[in-house]
Amino acid sequence: AQSVTQLGSHVSVSEGALVLLRCNYSSSVPPYLFWYVQYPNQGLQLLLKYTSAATLVKGINGFEAEFKKSETSFHLTKPSAHMSDAAEYFCAVSDREYGNKLVFGAGTILRVKS
Amino acid sequence: DAGITQSPRHKVTETGTPVTLRCHQTENHRYMYWYRQDPGHGLRLIHYSYGVKDTDKGEVSDGYSVSRSKTEDFLLTLESATSSQTSVYFCAMKPGQDTYEQYFGPGTRLTVT
Numbered sequence: 001a002q003s004v005t006q007l008g009s010h011v012s013v014s015e016g017a018l019v020l021l022r023c024n025y026s027s028s029v030p031p032y033l034f035w036y037v038q039y040p041n042q043g044l045q046l047l048l049k050y051t052s053a054a055t056l057v058k059g060i061n062g063f064e065a066e067f068k069k070s071e072t073s074f075h076l077t078k079p080s081a082h083m084s085d086a087a088e089y090f091c092a093v094s095d096r097e098y099g100n101k102l103v104f105g106a107g108t109i110l111r112v113k114s
Numbered sequence: 115d116a117g118i119t120q121s122p123r124h125k126v127t128e129t130g131t132p133v134t135l136r137c138h139q140t141e142n143h144r145y146m147y148w149y150r151q152d153p154g155h156g157l158r159l160i161h162y163s164y165g166v167k168d169t170d171k172g173e174v175s176d177g178y179s180v181s182r183s184k185t186e187d188f189l190l191t192l193e194s195a196t197s198s199q200t201s202v203y204f205c206a207m208k209p210g211q212d213t214y215e216q217y218f219g220p221g222t223r224l225t226v227t
Contacts, residue, residue: 004156009154028181034214036218042220042221043218043220043221044157044202044218045218046215049214049215094214098159098170098172098173099145099147099162099163100145100164100214101147101172101204102159102216104156104157104158105156106155107156107160
């Protein structure tokens, strides 16, 4: 079964600094990978997705992620953090079972300091 | 996503009472899902549907049932609510079998006292 590990439940960066949120996955088949963002009291919004095309994926709000098969990683980055980026971020992999359910990591809360 | 809504958004209920949560979508998507979100666990799948009257269990389905009588509506019922079912419940949808990203509703915060 697929699984996702997000390293660091909390990450704090200064405004303007690089954002790096780490995600490692376990999958027995070529994975479909996603990053979602959740703002307080809201649902999950899709940031970006990897579906076996380009390994560097660009998403909304200046975020991007790189799929590295050799490292089984799909880390999320943004060159310059903005205060509005403060939120919780979830990495997910699509599981072939249960109607292609999404398997989520535990989430990383990003704090942006002014 | 504006095409998917949930009701109610907040509910407080007592242990032992039945509760029904509603998910409504306007995108004519075939697949719909119910997840629960708990701190430190991310989201976990309760039930899903792959068409009208076609539903199946997810990984944490005990104590829950679902129904889908119309494409646009997917109902989650807690047959006899327990305190362990206090959670935030999210509905999600995707167009078909060969798509993989899901689009989420705003969530329902349920408290069982």
